[in-house]
Every structure is written in structure tokens, then in C-alpha cells.
Amino acid sequence: MNSMKALSVIFIFFLSLVTFSSGDLIEDVCGTSSDFKVCIDALRADPKRCSTDKKGLVRILLQQCSTKANSIYNEVASLLEQAKEHVLIQCLQICKENYDNAIDDATSAIKYFDANDFLAARTSTVAIASAPDTCEETFNEPPVRISPIKSKDDDFMNFIGLTMRDLIEDVCRTSSDFKVCIDALRADPKSSSADKKGLVHILLQQCLAKAKSIYNEIVSLLEQAKEHVLIQCLQVCKENYDSSIDDAETAIKDFDANDFPGAMSAVSDVVSAPDTCEETFNESVKISPIKSKDDDFMNFINLTASLINQFGN
Template sequence: MTQKIYEKMHSIRTLTVIFFMSLSLITFSSGDLIDDICRKSSDFKVCTDSLRTDPKSSSADEKGLVRILLQQCLAKATSIYNEIVFLLKETKEPVLKQCLEVCKDNYDGAKDDVAATIKSFDANDFTEAISHASAVESGPIDCEESFTEPPVRKSPTKQKSNDLINFVGLTAGLIDCISKSCLS
């Protein structure tokens, strides 16, 4: 009987030790994958704010979080494209209309490039995904440059274009991190 009591006590001690060791591991990890990932990005605040707006983020792994950012890149590019199409319909001024046509073509290409980035990313072809992401950035850059050629016009999409360029750069940096396993 004494032997059985001793074995039960030993089992209880072992379980208690395992429990407290597990608890200490949880305490020492940050427990917030979004913060951990975004610390590796070029803009922590934009990264965390963007991911926290998507309900799927709470259950996503590292690759899933970057994919969410890629989906947001596509949504941003599509939104700017739609704004440009609307502005083209409303604009009567010929030079502004010409600049907006350049933007429309470039953003149409940017949307395609984001889609290609997502496809390469999903196939774990991170080098190709980064290459496509770089191409995405050229769309808004070329769009905004069209407004700086004489006669100079004020771009109605400048801030949104700059935001997209930065967001794509942030996301491409995280794709590069995944390819080098620096997020784990």
C-alpha cells in the first residue's frame, strides 16, 4: 500500500512540475504572432494595424499572415484603380485625363502583378513572389511620375500611391523573411 501511495505522489509531483514548466514557457513567449511577425517588417504599426483588422489573422500562421497582407495589397491596388476609373469619367481637363489614363494602365498592371505575387507565394516560389512584388511597386511609381511631366498637374492619388508602395515593400520584406526562415 505504501508503494502505491508513493507512486501516486510521485506522479502528482511529476505532473505538477510539467504543468509549471509549461506555464513558464507560455509566460516567456510573447504569445502574439502578429507582433512577432510585424517586428520583422519595415513598419510595425502599419503591419499590426493591417493584420488586426482582418478576423482571419487570429488563427493564421506566419505564412497565412503574410498572405493576408498580400490580399490587402490587392484590395488597395484595386481600390486605387477603381478611383482612377471614376476620376477619368469625371475629368474634362485633357492633360489630367492623359495622366489618369497612364495611371489606369499602370494600376491595371499592378493588380495583375499582385495576383501573380499571391500565386507564386502560394506555390512557395518566394523568389518569383518578390520579383512580382517589385513589379507591383512600378505601377504607382510610373503613375505618379506622369503628373510631374510638363504641364505639371497635382496627382489626386499621390498619397494612396505612396501608401501602396510602402505597403508592398513591407509585404515583400516579409516574403523575403519567410524565404530565409527568419520569421520562425
């Protein structure tokens, strides 16, 4: 497990490989990682550390990644030999095929890294994430089966998520709200294997989820409301959020189809729900019971729109 977690530090070093220090090289390398102790333990456990430079230390971690992928593949193969139940066999077969690909991706990552093609190395490492991700999805689909390698898949996905930490930060630095963006993306496990477009897709999915959540809250408030003006205001909010759900779905569809102007237009329509809702309460001089959620939603939509706009330029 330590060797896999240690790989979380790999790509944090890519831009600093030409920098050297007169101090302990391993501590220099691990000092820039996201998990100092795991990094230190992993590198000091490898005898090759004594005769290598900074790039060599990162390569050691990549080798450990390849070893871990092979280990999980072999465990899946062993489980397949023992399995009797048809659905379990199908699930394990899918896992085996995906981990077979993951081994190839790990090999490619090392090859690209050795050639100083760090972007391609990171792309290959991201591709590895499809193995644990697809494996666990297979077990979770009906008929549901308990995954016998869930803890190892989760560790592997966690590693990929940490390796992609820099990409998430890069994306969120260009948004209109860095902290909200970071928190939203890191809360979604799929961000671990997503490229930039995939990260924005995740934000759009969260826009849709938020719109549905606020709509349901408005419906609940309407059922409890007694005062005539409050009912009118909530009814306007309900109608607008109903439309915003359709707009959010359209935005996702257009964005996935690379129709970025269409996605921007649909996202702009989504924001009319919280905007119109709050205007209605202000005109009626009523305190909005969902003001904080409307405000948060508008901010979230705006940060998502700021990222979509980059694809159209």
C-alpha cells in the same frame, strides 16, 4: 464568456514562466496579460490557484479553454438533435466535427504545455481556431443561414486572435513599417488562426484589394476629368494599376506555392503602378489627385516585400 476571454493571456506568459515575485502571484501573471481584469477574475474563481505556481496558473487557463470547447460542442450536439431543416443540419454537423477536433487540439495544447513544449502548445491552440472559423464560414456560404452560435464562435475567435497577438507583433517587428503592419493584420479576422506565412498571405491579399480600390478610383476620376493633360496622366495610372492587379494575383499564387523568388518579383512589379503614376504627374507638372494613396500603397508594398524576402533566405 469570461473564461474564454481569459485564455487570451496564455501565451504572453510563456517566456516568463521562470520569473517569480514576492508579491501577489496572480497579479504578477495578469499584469503581463492583454486583459488584466478578465485574467484576474478567471484565475481567482479557480480554487486551485491557491496552491500553484505561475505555470500552474497558465495551465488553469488552458483547462478553461478545453472546458469552453467542450461546452460549445455539447451545445452544437443539442441543436443538431432539435434541427429539422436540411441545410441547418448540414451546417451544424460541420460545426460539430470541427469542435470535436478543437477538443482534441485543446487536450494536445495542455499536454505540450505540461511538457514545456510551448511552441507546440501554441500551435495546438492556434489549430483550435479552425472550429469557430469553419463553423461560421459554413453558415455564411449560400444558402446562407443564421448561425445559432455566432456570438460564441465570435468570442472564441476573439480569444484565439488575442493569443496570437505576440506572433503578429513578432512578424511586424521584422517589417519595414511596424504600425501599418500591425494595423493591417489585426483588422483581418483570419490573422487569429494564421501562422507566419498565413500572415504574409493576408498582407498580399490586402495589396490586391488596395490595387483594385485605387484602380476603381482612377476610373471614377477619369469619368469626371475634362482637362486633356489630367486625362492623359490618369490613363497612364489606370493602365499601370490594371497591370498591378495581375501582378498582385501572381504574387499570391507564387507565394502560396512557396515560389518566394517569383512572389518577390511579382510584388516588385506591383510597385511600378504607384511609382509610374506619380512620375507621370510630376513630368506633366500636375498635382496628383491620388498622391497620398499612391504613397501609402508604395509603403504597404514595401513592408510586404520585406516580409516575403525573409522566406527566400
